[in-house]
Amino acid sequence: MDRYVVTNDCIPEIVKHSKINENSAQFFRRKNFLNGLQNALNILNGLERCLQKTGKYEKKLLKCKSSHSHTHNNDWWESEPSEGKETKVLNADKTTSSRNQVDLAESWSTMSIVCLQYQYEELSKRYEALLQAYDERCGALSERERAVARLLGRTDRMRAQLVHAHQALLTVGDKYLMLRGKKMMQKKWYEERLEALKRLLQEITFEAERAEFELNSQTKDSAESEDVDTSLLVSEISRCNSLFLENLRLKTELEGVSMQHYDTY
Incomplete structure (x- = not known):
């Protein structure tokens, strides 16, 4: 078997590389920790936005309830979602006829459809507004791109003119130096x-x-x-x-x- 001789010169290099790897690992751990904090912050912001939207939808539902309260039983609409009151409502429902239960179900279905339609209309309006804003932004962006293209074309033309003027100036300078040298020679002669x-x-x-x-x-x-x-x-x-x-x-x-x-x- 061959023998491998390890010299002392290799040891500092190994230590240096190990230190670099440790520093890199610490850097990536710190970066991952910061990314985790940023993701948690984004999740919290998303939850906050969801809660705000839920509050808006609840307000809209209450608005629908107040606008359609005349078509339903006041006891049903004024009831709270508690277990005791639900028991009272169930007891009251037991004393009503099956016809009233069917009417109540139909009334609830009608209210749900109206609220969903209202939400659909609101979302449709918002969607149309977003589409209009998107079209306006696209138009503005297209106009800006056309303006940038015009400016780039003008810049290219001016650059070409400057290059041509520079070449002409160099040519005139060379001719001037040549004529000046010729004149000096004639003057000397x-x-x-x-x-x-x-x-x-x-x-x-x-x-x-x-x-x-x-x-x-x-x-x-x-x-x-x-x-x-x-x-x-x-x-x-x-x-x-x-x-x-x-x-x-x-x-x-x-x-x-x-x-x-x-x-x-």
């Missing part, structure tokens, strides 16, 4: 281009001024010569060079103003 053109204009202006200075130095002697045509030609060349340099300076300043205006936007 134009700024670099303008800076290069500005440096080129400055270099051209500097070279033109230096060339004008050299040209003026070279043509100074020709301008002072006695030849009128040569002097006029040199003067015209100098004036054209001055205008060209002035035009370059104005273009450089205009480019600077344009860049400042572009940066503001």
Whole structure:
């Protein structure tokens, strides 16, 4: 036979599970006790309602008795359900004829039928009232369900609209970011281009001024010569060079103003 070794590590687990089972048993016993109390309370409430209904039926029976007392013997209706008075009634019945006994039985049967009919009519009225109340509640419940269905449909439509608007907003945002990035790249490219053109204009202006200075130095002697045509030609060349340099300076300043205006936007 195989031997099973029980270690000490298993003992705390067994104790813990046994404690849990005991707690569960106590919980279920307490729950069953509370359920028993609730059932007893419900039975007492039911008995109280039955007693109230019995009292109502007794009142209705007395009402029927008072309304039909003229068709019966007053001694019979005014008698109490006691043993002594029942003996007196029996003694009185022995002295009456069989015809009176038959009439009494018929009168009692008639009274019972009338009371039962009265109770039936009351129950029928109550049943009709309950049916009407039930129909009204069913109608109200149906209207409420239709209203809830309309609200659910409206909620679904609004949810769909919100989802569509959210998607459109995301699309517009993506396009905006794409265009903004493209614009920033174009702006950077134009700024670099303008800076290069500005440096080129400055270099051209500097070279033109230096060339004008050299040209003026070279043509100074020709301008002072006695030849009128040569002097006029040199003067015209100098004036054209001055205008060209002035035009370059104005273009450089205009480019600077344009860049400042572009940066503001």
